[in-house]
Amino acid sequence: MSAHCQLTGAEPGFGNAISHSHRRTSRRFDxxxxxxxxxLPSEGRIVRLTLSARAIRTVDAIGIEAAVARIRARGxxx
Numbered sequence: 329m330s331a332h333c334q335l336t337g338a339e340p341g342f343g344n345a346i347s348h349s350h351r352r353t354s355r356r357f358d359x360x361x362x363x364x365x366x367x368l369p370s371e372g373r374i375v376r377l378t379l380s381a382r383a384i385r386t387v388d389a390i391g392i393e394a395a396v397a398r399i400r401a402r403g404x405x406x
Contacts, residue, residue, distance in 0.1 A: 331358040334404050335383040335395055366392045368406075375406050 331340050338359040344352040360381040368375050370393060377399075379387065387395045396406050 330378070331361055332378065333359060333361055333380040333383050334377050334399050334406075335379055335386060337402065338380045338382070368392060368396060377406070 341357040343355060345355040346352055361378055364379055365374050365376050399406055
């Protein structure tokens with residue numbers, strides 16, 4: 329699963345893991361992405377979205393119709 333949110337565009341961040349001896353090694357900060365299914369009444373079908381935890385709360389607040397409109401406005405495929 330790609331660590332990329334369809335609604336917010338959250339992507340992995342990169343940085344360093346720093347040990348007790350202060351040696352630095354590369355690491356990756358992945359967003360908390362989940363696969364969620366929503367019923368889209370306007371199209372009469374189920375859509376499956378890859379969303380971050382923050383985006384799931386956004387969908388709960390604005391509704392699935394508005395969220396799908398935002399995804400399509402960003403150029404995403406639903």
